[in-house]
Amino acid sequence: MPDPATQYPAPDEQASSTPLPDTSLEPGLYIVATPIGNLGDITQRAADALARCDVIACEDTRVTGRLLHHMGLHKRMIRYDDHADDVSRDRLLGLMATQAVALVSDAGTPLVSDPGYRLVRAAHQQGIALTALPGPSAAIMALTLSGLPTDRFLFAGFMPVKDKARSDIMTELAGLRATLIFYETAPRLVSSLLALAGAWPARDVAVARELTKKFEECRVGTAQALAEHYTAHPPRGEIVLLVGPPAAPSTADLDIDAMLREQLLDKKASQAAAYLARLHGLDRKTLYERALKMKEA
Template identity: 55%
Template sequence: MAPTPQAGLYIVATPIGNLGDITLRALKTLAAADAVAAEDTRHTGRLLAHFEIDATLVRYDEHGAAHQRPKLLARLDAGESVALVSDAGTPLISDPGYRLVEEARAAGHAVHVVPGPSAPVAALSVSGLPTDAFLFAGFLPTKSAARRSRIGELAAVKATLVFFEAPHRVGAALADLAEVLGPREGAVARELTKRFETVERGTLAALAARFGEGETKGEIVLLIGPPGEEAGTLDEADIDALLVAALAKMPASAAAGDVAKATGLNRRELYRRALALKET
């Protein structure tokens, strides 16, 4: 039997894909905790079963957090230990838990971190983009107009931008990123640590063209280089990819104007190319 941990709240990171990435400390904490608060008890139950851990599971997700939080705080008041996990990776990173940590601290309870995998950091480490400063900005809005507005708010941030994105929206998100940010370098990290892991680099326009074709599957992290990390001289494929992304939303004249603004290229020449692309 694992030793009983001190009373308090434990923020426990779990694997983002490969179960071999779980830490020994995480396993000991989960095995010894009086309760494990999980975003999805079925998902976490399978993880615990894999490691032969018998634990008391309590659901703690975005929809039931307000109802469950007082019960978890009552457990802490009673001197119990509670481990908080998300479906994958480090809790609180685009997952529920912030209010629980805040209220536990306010009540004088100890809050401990059991660190481990984190998808944004893992993606950043293999992207080849600058790592000295980065901003994790969660999910972009689902609607294009709101998404472009949010991207515009972040355009001047002098750091690598990191987003989560749903697989069915990744092409549209990249097209909006290319339209607003112009010829910056980006990366799409998919299914990190899993069997079909891929990390693809390129200009945002080229990535938009690549992921705008067909269906994308898996967990996605998008990364965009900071201002000043533009790809340099655009080749014809990059220019065409920018135009194709713009043409999907507007007439050729407007598309040429948007791409000209983003790249500094001649608007008349871009309009000619846009018309040719529409014909083909």
């Protein structure tokens, strides 16, 4: 596959915003980011690739069809989603030997909580030429809008549905000094906010929704305050849920041994360590080792 820098002219070399002439791309896989709401966010490179590719692999042909209609394009589409089997994947890989296949998701950047990981991995393993055309991402847009720290962040995908799994992920990530980014659905938002309020009552939380659309919103506050707001005003649309990092604890102000002794009265060492780590943003492994020594003493 040619170097993308030569295949797609730099901005100052482009005479207009219209796609390049309809000549085919080199065979291979093109990972193409598409708008997350506002169709005007399609990039020049993405529009060009979709105009010139031979086949588009997409989650839902109806959704991608609307984007193509907006762009005035008619292209062959093949459905490829999380339920795609090995036969569907092998079919696409076979096409890439002689054709340019564009991979898109319903919205945003493919593979980011969307299908495509196995296809891209298989393309690498088979030596197929591939490149990615960057563009919209709800997670990154929400992070930049939230006002939460951006120097370190973790995208954690969709918040788990079940209470136990949600509690486990919060315990796992409690001590991480980074902004956490989750995707969430409107019907589950309040329950997730209440869980966050119980685990991390003092942390800054942001809810970003309807991004790039008319009713775009990014609301910041404590999890409890946000839960109360969205209980009174049930949300709609796609949602990004962000949690700020824990405040740096002053261990000088904490009597860690006393807290551990209290928790060990009715908890195992692992449970006591996990609880205090989540509550105070401390290192769980260090607490666990300390708790074991206390129990052995």
